[in-house]
Amino acid sequence: MIRKSDELLSIGEVSARTGAAVSAVRYYESLGLIPAERTAGNMRKFPRHAIRRVSLIQLAVRFGIPLAEVAEVFASLPEGRTPNKKDWSRISEEWNQRLEDRKQAIARLQEQLTGCIGCGCLSLKTCNLLNPGDELGRDGPGARRL
Numbered sequence: 230m231i232r233k234s235d236e237l238l239s240i241g242e243v244s245a246r247t248g249a250a251v252s253a254v255r256y257y258e259s260l261g262l263i264p265a266e267r268t269a270g271n272m273r274k275f276p277r278h279a280i281r282r283v284s285l286i287q288l289a290v291r292f293g294i295p296l297a298e299v300a301e302v303f304a305s306l307p308e309g310r311t312p313n314k315k316d317w318s319r320i321s322e323e324w325n326q327r328l329e330d331r332k333q334a335i336a337r338l339q340e341q342l343t344g345c346i347g348c349g350c351l352s353l354k355t356c357n358l359l360n361p362g363d364e365l366g367r368d369g370p371g372a373r374r375l
């Protein structure tokens with residue numbers, strides 16, 4: 230698609246509008262998370278909807294959602310367009326579930342950690358946090374990896 234140059238933003242403008250560092254915008258573009266076009270002078274220019282994409286990426290980063298998963302979400306959108314209201318509703322529901330899963334995993338870890346408070350045994354045999362599952366211990370005593 231050919232756009233008029235005034236419809237395109239420089240990397241500095243995208244950075245200023247989103248608060249993302251220029252290097253971050255460049256990185257997101259290198260991962261294919263935001264589209265960019267090259268001008269005749271080989272300058273990198275971004276369509277306006279890149280601002281919304283960068284904002285969503287920043288939100289995902291704050292939630293600890295890997296960029297690979299953000300890429301999957303963006304790839305699921307028709308013609309690589311930016312998420313609309315309906316898309317965002319679906320995406321936010323998925324991300325909410327991820328946060329809930331992480332919250333529960335952290336609660337389980339915290340419960341186990343509580344058992345260590347005041348114990349201090351640091352035992353690789355009895356402390357489940359220090360040696361979860363002791364998978365290599367199932368192969369027998371002593372060093373299993375050299």
Ligand code: FES
Binds near residue numbers: 345356
């Ligand atoms: S340190 Fe003793 S159970 Fe974890």
